[in-house]
Amino acid sequence: MRRRKDRGTGAMLAALAMTLTAIVIGALALVTVPSASAATLFGDDFEDGNSTGWSGSGGSWSVVTDGSRALRQSGTSADARTLAGAGWSDQAVQARVKPISFNGSGRNVAILARAQSTSAYYYLGLSNSGSVVLGKRTGGAPVTLASAPATVTAGTWYTLRLEAFGTTLRGFVDNVQVVTATDTGYSSGRAGLAGYYASASFDDVLVTDVGGPSQPPSTPTITPLPPGVCPTSGTPVGFASVNAWGRSGTTGGAGGSTVEVDTAGELISAIAQTAPLNICVRGMITVPAGMYNVASNKSIVGVGSDAGITGGGLNVGLAVDDAITSPPANAVNNVIIRNLTFRNANDDSINVQMFSHHVWIDHNDMCCGYDGLVDIKRGSSYVTVSWNHVHNHTKNMLLGHDDGAGAQDIGRLKVSYHHNWFDQTPQRNPRVRFGEPVHVFNNYYYYNTDVGVACQANAGCMVEGNYFDRVEEPVSNSYAGPAGRCVARNNVFVNESGQPDCSGTVQEPSTYYGYTLDDPNSVKATVTAGAGVGKIG
Known part of the structure; x- marks a missing residue:
């Protein structure tokens, strides 16, 4: 049974205080970030269970559970x-959209x-004619300004972004x-x-300002370094060390x-190169x-602390294709991301998807993004997430994106999470579907105010040797949606932490790799001494 709905006044005040702290920290972060970073104008992930602030015309709108609330x-x-x-001028409207x-x-x-009203606006739509449509409404039927062919599958989530700056319109999918077009009809307006004549779910709506295209150069100069200047050596513990899927660790x-690299152009060019590279x-x-x-065979490592x-994030994986149900030969693999600070990503800070494997995410400091800090999904496997300090962020780490x-x-999403500091991250610490073990x-x-480990959709979670401090619901296999299986052993619970809500059996991780469990009391x-940036080795 869930215990989280009826919280005492003290817990609610504490949660409010934490939220205000996060807002202040986020505001300070925005002040210190260079002006090229987009400022957030509006956002709604509907996790509060309501659609306050939205006003509609036609249809039947309500907040439902569709993976998360939408x-x-x-x-x-x-x-x-x-x-x-509000009546914003230059704006980028982004949302996850699932046609039904x-x-x-x-x-x-x-x-x-730039919506003037519910009958006057620009739109970016997924059409059942097999296309993406950039269009305009002026009170009558939609007018197409540009279109491009696309596979539009009912029941599949897509990320849409429509940018409007000056007279330029640009549409993005995932x-x-x-698509792109120019039009002088509307210079400002609301988002929507x-x-x-279609049903759909919408989630993670984000509106930012946009000053026009500022894409980095495609062929920057990258300076070679002699061996030993950058700490690129290291060996993971956990699933990233396992010999599987054609790789040896x-x-x-x-x-x-x-x-x-020290510019956006250099970084983006380097991570996309096909040859092995230490960046x-x-x-x-x-x-x-x-x-x-x-791309595969990359080490991306920060110098110093x-x-x-x-402003953005790293995507480890091929483009989304729900028709692929087994690992393709060209799946992205063998990627290390270490010793980096991630701030103010407009989507995920790190996303691992589409059967990517052998990925090590280690010793990073992450907070204040829009969606997930580390999301792993769509058949990815053999991943280790270790020694990261994640803080002041709600949607922390997701493993498996949807109950469907x-x-x-199934049979994949084999991930190890060890020696991470989950510091005031209310939920998804991680939230798990299907993976085992x-x-x-x-x-x-x-102080994870919602839940620690949530193990759902027949996932099998082995939760051991952790230290839970002020965590009301530390481990649960009945958090939301279909139940999972979990085993919780040798953990420490202090300062009004609850007890695990676990049942079922789970494969032993030791059948895949060797590890030494630290005394949970230590x-x-x-972890507070060793997690985060500037602490490799």
Whole structure:
């Protein structure tokens, strides 16, 4: 049974205090980030269970549970729109969109920008005619400004982004630009969502300012470094060390050249190169909003304790294709991400997807992004997440993105989480679907107000040797959605922490790799001293 709905006044005040602290920290971070970083104008992930601030016309809008809470337009018999926000000029509207059903041909589900009203706006839509449509409404039927062919599958989540700056409109699907147009009709307006005789779920709505395209150069000069200048050596513990799927452990850029990068163009070019490469990041690099693809055989390592990425995130994986249900030969693999600070990502800080494998995410400092800090999904496996300090962020780490993704996830999502400091991260520490075994050991949990480890959708979680400090619901296999299985052993619970809500059996991680479990009583001191940046070795 869940215990989290009825909290005492003290707990609610404490949670409010934590939220205000996070807001202050986020505001300070925005002040210190260079101006190239986009400022957030509006956001709604609907986790509060309501759609306050949205005003609609037509359709049937309500907050539902669709993986996480989302805003759904349920009917298909209306031209349904809902708007939020203010009269912004230059704006980028982004949301995750899942089409459900269409009524007739030439229908679409869309995000809206510069909306004057519910009948006057620009829109970027996924059409059941097999296309992405960039269009305009002026009170009558939709007018297409640009379109591009696309596979639109009902029941699949897509990330749409519509940028409007000056007279330029640009449309992106899953962080890839697919359409563009110019129009002088609307210079400002609100953001919105729409189902044009179609039903859909919408989640993670984000509106930022945008000053026009600022893409980095495609062929920057990257300076080679002599061996030994950048600390690229190291060996993971856990699933990233396992010999599987044609790989012998995780070595990153071993055997390749070593280069230094200190600009967005250099970084984005280096991580996309096909050859093995050790990439040393110097200083905080501001990248344009978006997720940037990391190719196989890369080590991306910060120099010192002040290196990192702000404004965007790293994507380890191929483009999303729900029709693929087994690991392809070209799946991204053998990637190391270490000793980096991540701030203010407009999506995920690190996303691992589409059967990527042998990935080691280690000794990073992460907070204040929009969506997940470390999300692992769509059949990815043999991943270790270790010695990271994650803090002041709600949607922390997701393993498995949807209750309906079993075709890609069952038998995969084998991930180890160890010696991480989950510091005031309310949920997803991690939230797990399908993976087995998922090994969560020797982590320090501090003041996670919603849940620690949530093990769902028949996942098998081994949770051992952790230190839970002020965590009301430390481990649960009945958090939300289909139940999972979990074994909790040899953990420490202090300062009004609850007890595990666990049942079932789980595969032993020791059948895959050897490990030494630290005394859980020493974990707080060990992890707070060793997790985060500037502490490799």
